[in-house]
Amino acid sequence: MAGRILPQERVADCGRKLMGPLAAVVLGENGAYINGTVTCGSIWMCPVCAGKIAEGRRREVLRCLDAHDATGGDVYMATFTIPHTAFETCASLRKAVANTWKKFQAGSGWRNAKKRYRIIGTIRALEVTHGKNGWHPHLHCLILTEKLSPEHAEELELFIKERWISILERETEKQGSWLYAVDLRKAENNKTAGDYIVKWGVDSELTKAHLKLSKKGGRSPWQLLSDAKSGDKYARVLFREYASAFKGSRHLTWSLGLRDTYDIGPHLTDEELAEMKKPHNGDTVLGTFDKKLFAKIMEANLMPDILTAAEQGGWQAVLRLLQEHGLGYPVRF
Numbered sequence: 553m554a555g556r557i558l559p560q561e562r563v564a565d566c567g568r569k570l571m572g573p574l575a576a577v578v579l580g581e582n583g584a585y586i587n588g589t590v591t592c593g594s595i596w597m598c599p600v601c602a603g604k605i606a607e608g609r610r611r612e613v614l615r616c617l618d619a620h621d622a623t624g625g626d627v628y629m630a631t632f633t634i635p636h637t638a639f640e641t642c643a644s645l646r647k648a649v650a651n652t653w654k655k656f657q658a659g660s661g662w663r664n665a666k667k668r669y670r671i672i673g674t675i676r677a678l679e680v681t682h683g684k685n686g687w688h689p690h691l692h693c694l695i696l697t698e699k700l701s702p703e704h705a706e707e708l709e710l711f712i713k714e715r716w717i718s719i720l721e722r723e724t725e726k727q728g729s730w731l732y733a734v735d736l737r738k739a740e741n742n743k744t745a746g747d748y749i750v751k752w753g754v755d756s757e758l759t760k761a762h763l764k765l766s767k768k769g770g771r772s773p774w775q776l777l778s779d780a781k782s783g784d785k786y787a788r789v790l791f792r793e794y795a796s797a798f799k800g801s802r803h804l805t806w807s808l809g810l811r812d813t814y815d816i817g818p819h820l821t822d823e824e825l826a827e828m829k830k831p832h833n834g835d836t837v838l839g840t841f842d843k844k845l846f847a848k849i850m851e852a853n854l855m856p857d858i859l860t861a862a863e864q865g866g867w868q869a870v871l872r873l874l875q876e877h878g879l880g881y882p883v884r885f
């Protein structure tokens with residue numbers, strides 16, 4: 553669906569275009585998948601790649617949180633929002649939230665706060681939903697501090713709210729709400745904090761996304777895709793607007809030096825993370841398709857059925873399915 557809405561983007565080729573002469577059906581631990589096709593690596597436009605990238609990022613974040621835990625430090629989870637109306641564009645609101653964050657983490661005000669509240673670093677994730685008041689870009693942020701007393705933590709919360717609202721009012725000429733602009737709480741454990749910051753991948757699983765819809769009222773981009781697939785033309789237009797507004801934005805940002813402090817290693821790109829799953833030791837190649845047959849399978853939109861057949865009845869079931877659709881015999885691996 554994303555490829556149909558954005559035919560000029562790489563997502564249109566993701567999983568649908570061959571890299572070499574063959575595509576292989578592989579059976580892995582979590583089911584069957586296709587290997588040998590282009591991977592787009594777009595966290596914003598492709599629900600399949602977004603899931604894989606988020607998984608990789610989540611592993612890095614958890615490694616960092618474990619190392620931080622070992623020092624006895626605290627983790628605070630903060631959501632930062634800006635007021636918005638249905639008349640504002642996705643692009644302008646994304647810029648406003650990104651700009652406010654940039655200013656929030658700059659200058660002597662922040663430098664002093666880092667000392668005062670013993671802030672070791674931050675990790676922030678950018679997300680967006682669309683609801684009855686239009687686009688709602690927001691930030692989920694982890695604030696890693698040394699162990700704080702309850703009084704000290706309370707002071708930190710007030711400081712963060714005050715700073716976000718005053719910068720937001722200065723930068724955007726909007727009125728910040730003390731009730732809604734910032735939500736800050738202490739993370740109960742690392743898993744909660746990890747899930748909180750890399751929710752994007754979880755959201756990309758369309759089935760779960762539907763559950764979230766009823767709870768929150770706003771639609772995630774993946775829900776827009778799902779609705780577009782069910783014939784919602786407006787969702788199609790919204791996804792297009794969102795994709796062009798978010799293209800090139802960074803999903804997850806670590807504050808300077810944090811990765812080094814906890815020895816997280818080099819930063820892998822979205823593209824590298826999206827490519828990582830391909831084939832694991834122990835995965836079995838069931839069979840392959842040549843270019844011509846692969847094109848016919850794509851045209852008939854048969855790949856989901858083929859993967860299901862491969863999981864349930866192996867290569868024989870795939871052959872039967874192809875025969876039923878008059879697609880002849882694939883090349884044997």
Ligand SMILES: [Zn+2]
Binds near residue numbers: 566567593600
């Ligand atoms: Zn992709």
